[in-house]
Amino acid sequence: MSTESATAAGTTATTRTNGTASTFLVWLRSYRGVHYVILAVAALFLLYESRHQGLFYDDWDFVDGANTNLFAPHVGHWSTVPMVLYLAVRTVFGLDSFLPFAVMVIVAQLGLATIIWRIMLKVGVAPWIATTASALICFLGAGGENILWAFQVGFMGAAALALLVMLLLMRERFGVWEIIGVVVLSILALATSGTSLPVLAGAAVVGIVYRGFWRTVAVLLPGAVAYGVWYVIVELHSTGNAYHASGLFQYLTQAPNYILGMLADGSGKVVGIAALGAVGFGLMVIWAIYRLPKASKRWTAAYACLVAAILFAALTAYSRLNLDVPTSGRYVFLTTVLMLPMAMLALTAVQTRVGLPLIGSVVVVALLVGYNFTQLLPVLQGRASAVAETKQEFAATASLIRSGASLDPSAKPAPRFAPQVSVRDIQRMVDNGWMHPGSFDAAAMLTVRAALDVTITSADAPNTTAGCTWLPDGSNSVDLGSGATIKAPGSTQIQYVLTEGTTVSNPITGTLASGWNRLKTTHGNVRVVGTANTVLLCGSRHELTSPGQG
Template identity: 30%
Template sequence: MLALVLVGSVFLLVQARHLWFFGDDWMFLLERSLSQRPVHDLMAPHNDHWSAVPILIYRVLFSVVGLQHYLVFAVLPIIAHAVVCVLLFVVLRRCGVNDWIAVGVATVMVFLGAGAENLLWAFQVGMVGSAALGLAALLVATSLSGRRSVLLVWLLSVLSLMTASTSIPMLVWLGAFVLISDGVRRALVLTVPPMIVYAAWFAVWGHEADTGITKAPLADVLPMAWRGLSATWDNMSGFAGSGQVIVIGLLAASVALAPGTPRRTLALSGWAAALVAYLMFAYSRGSFGPDAATTSRYAYFGALLMLPSVALALDALLQRLRVRVVEAGLVLAVLLGLLVVPGIFGVIDFRVARDAMTPDLRQRVLAASELARSGEPRLREQVDPVWNASLSAAELTPDSVAEALPDEAVSPRARLTARATLQVGAAAESLGLPDAKPSFDSISTSPSGDCVIGLGTVDGVVKIPSGPTGAQVRITLAEPAGTTVVVRDGELSSAPVPLAAPDTDEFYLGITAPDVELRVSLPPGAPFTIC
């Protein structure tokens, strides 16, 4: 089993080396501090998570290696995932699952393409870490007895709760397992003290969480949770529509097979935790629509919590058939291959898609830091408004951050892209810049007083020359969505950048970068007036 986990970890590292810091990574790297206000920054919720453990890890690594080596951070969820897979195997064996079935089921977890977001995004060490710590608490509860084991379960459970809110389903799994196997008293002894700690944190800090996400209506929660459960198996199997059948079959197997055995208890308690998990996911992410609970990060937990029922069903099948070891191995290899192979390709597909989301992100961040530190005027602060909205140019200005960035040359194109991102802006009021006289390529226009009117075209471009102190124009555009800007200097152009227009038909579009040309691509067919 360890060899398979090692192979899987190396495979994940190979994929992760193509990626870089993304999204919420920047909040832990640049917005939390252990020196200025350590208690607040460790205890304040991130969205609705208590993230003290990953924040502490991020801050320590940032102080040691800065942002020079992404793999130092990327290895965190991979290590946590390796621990999860080993612990899952040990728990399955402890509960009486056949050796080879336990190996096979844990291997599905190792190459879980359906949960690739948790495996290849360093920030997800929170979610995966909460699973590892929660699973460790479950293993201790099933293996040891006495006062020391209780204290260890408490410690592991509290650390899990301090890592991410996905620890709550893990605590439910622990409580349900102990409830079925040992009774109410021991279940309460093991789970109530960690719950009290979490409730205290929530009363003091956690209730202040402002995610900006609307909760789902209660009537929608159960259907959304069901979509999440079934989507997990759709993605794991690679067969759309198979998830509902698989979920129903596995739930029926968990209820009917091997009564009175620890492996059935593990499967049933896993289902209890899975139900709680997906109800949480659906309710807390309601504004993301009916598919809010189907994302990759949640599929990771769905797989972990439901795979014990797969082990239970396979174990019962092999015992019922009484086949020889070789035949059993072949059947197991075929069945698990149907899950492992799609998982491998799922990981690769996720890496390719994530890489395509943020092309040249490292160069763009370096260029943004360089521009921010130059003192040139900026009209916007977001370095990557779409995928890294929490990263601002001001946060890249301090010496401590600039010195932590990778030591590599910034390309001329990246510099222009930084200008298009930070020095081009739109506002309802004048930006106080000199008025420019635009020209047009592949757009037919007509004069209208001191302005021109026209329609956006597929290849049409509005050219706005920038002088030594920048330039601006006044635009009337009813549908600015889809407008992009490019900064051009001689023969070199920036990457296209979406225009963040104000919520008004008429606005001023300006650029503070000196002596360059701003090219604006308007939505095809959209009528405009430019003055």
Template identity: 35%
Template sequence: MPQDPIADVSASSSPPGPRAGVGARDAGRTRWNPATLHYGSLVLGFAAILWIGRDQWFFGDDWAILVPRLDSSILVPHVGHWNMSPAIVFQLLRNWLGLGSYLPFLALAVLAHLAVVHLAWRILSRAGVQPWLASVLGIALMLLGGASENIFWAFQFGFMGAIALGLWVLVLFDRPRLTIPLILALSLLAPTFSGTAIPVLAAAAVVGAVRHGWWRTGLLLLPTAISFLLWYLLVAHGDAMPAAGITTIGGVAQAGLYAAAMYGGGLGRGLPVVWLGAIPALTTAVWAITTVRRGLGSRATAAYALVAGSLVFVALTTYSRMSFGISAAASERYAYLVIVFLLPALGLQLTWLAARGRQPFAAVVAGLVLIIGFNTVDLVIEAHAQAVREAGSEKRIHADLDQLLKNPGDPALRATPADAKWSPDLLGSDLLALYRSGEFPKP
């Protein structure tokens, strides 16, 4: 049995068996290959996710970038994030199509999600994950029921768009030749979608440093650092969310527990039992520590860089969100990014295991198929649960609009949120303005 998992992974890019010697060119000539599976799954997945989410409606933070009153506040942070780009896109779509259907807005989030899936697949393939496993892992990420909040919530277009742009920069840095204008443009744009771009760009910086040197990478990412720092100092500093801080030994222990819950609970979101996430979290930690010295400069560089990026993400989130309680550590939005960060490392471990023979390979595939099945069912269940909650909010908002149309001058109705619990940013005055502009349908 080979003792070096990095060398073993690089050497074993095909499933064990009679076709293990088929070369990349021969595989490319066949109609059915891993790339066909991947691209086909993206097309079918887009249609399937939109169909599953067909009953979703505007909810929560959607209104924070849709109400006309806030159109001029695109530079102001929202819950600590710079959401300028998604705000502009949503406002343009609102002005063009109105708010009669949620589907166009949901499609943006789904497209951003599929962009993350595709870029993750490219990183998996580049890192040396067995091609068929890379495509199956892409499907598992695409149908991640544990992250349904991201997939079926249009507002998360910003969250996932930032991740996609950051991963794109990472992929560009992982090439022998740099595409400098595109790297500059994407890295500048990514933080304007969400702060989730920062840890992903940190991972991209590691790849750039390994492939092209620290100086060149630093110069390419310097405009992004300056842009984000200026925004923070000039606009966001006064609106920054208060952090709990870590000032005691007990605080250090609490931070460690929160970080551990982000990893274990985050990975567990994609498994039938959440606590099982501790197992891949531990194996990934052992894999990264024991193989990083000989693996960092290999084709698997991006996998190690993303593990490093996950540390940045977990550290920043722990510091800024620890005061929300340990139950928030494994929330769906955090779990989504933890899984994206660690997926290449997990793929390399599964590739090493699958290369042990036919039975281990079959066990890995069967396990992934079961996980995909579980997540698909979970995705449908969660979509329905979200739709029921949003239908209640929609009913209250339409009832409020009906009252506003009967009493348009009532100051209490105009100053009160139409749904204080689930859509606090939508005041009665906003609802009336949207209706009068023709952007909101009749009740």
């Protein structure tokens, strides 16, 4: 090759490289590029924060190995997909590192963020408003209960899969692969969590508008049949969900406030001011109803998501009426995701109608993102503390097992944040090599002792109550020594700790039966720190002290 040819080739290659770099920089500065930068930043942040997280509460239902039925419901939810994911991660990676579980739930959360971003773009939300709003899902402190809690891969994953069904039904081309996608994704969504039900109902609305009634029925029918078969064969024969409304009367009288609280008060948690959130939610609904007669086809998904949010609140009001407050973070997370397309569509319409600069609307949404980020950090810190406590309690239990101590295999040594895990479960996880417990402190060992050694049994009434003392309900601090006889007016929750010298265990919650009970320990000193009702203490030593003294 001549020198001139080589020079020309080099110049062409340099020009091509510069052109590629220039194109990438242009893309990076576009709303699409910014959206993916937001996802990348969020992923790095969440991975960094995951180093302090771990398995928590419901996580243990799927990893301790006690439940081998992949089709068994979890609190009423068909949960085969998350069960399989948990068992796969446990088998491949074990339980010592939370990172594989963190990746699983981060993918679900950020997948949900990018799917709802695409829906916002399709319904006509201004691209920069949609992009900024997608960051809200990445750092939603008001819904922080979902974030980095591995168990919520089912909650968020089911909604993400159902929203993917909605996106497929909106595609201009709807061929064989789209049909297969809708069928497969809808079945997977239903087998992931019941949160998919209201979202798939919204997807059906979109399908009817875009694809027609019968074609929508045809592509969603396999999922409906699969869920129906599971419900009849499995769910109807399970022990059921103890938290649902007790009957039609309770639902009709209490559910409306529950539903409105989830949607309106939940919006207040997102914006940080209860009244402002409720007013904003009300104005959005009024605007959506007002514009409905003139709404274009492309707005269908925004209306469908809003309907899905209301249906989710209504279903939750039935299934969790006696369990959670309506503004629990996990509920606020999903209602926020589902209401976002309509809220941002309304913001876009107002901004366009009034002629306000786009930057103003973007800044408003960005301020919401910033506020929620500040609310997210304490949530993650609180759960990190709970996780650290549980790890130490498991380690203390493993140490007792290794020492040959006589332990009840069915006893639960970490009742605060892993109440379903027994001594037998911990031994199995250690023996199988899934878990290698680390160090623990004296307080952790005392907490395990409090959970394993303190017993509450029925007792006969004492011969006399002359030396007994009434303990009022609320916070207290009463030392019982090795135990006492206690009379409760009805089923009464009681909190106690175990003390040994200056070491104090974490609080344990127990339940006194109506009538006389015997609370005793074979280790240390029991101190009652709170009761739900006024009770009568008799026997042993007991000194009433003001709350906080010890």
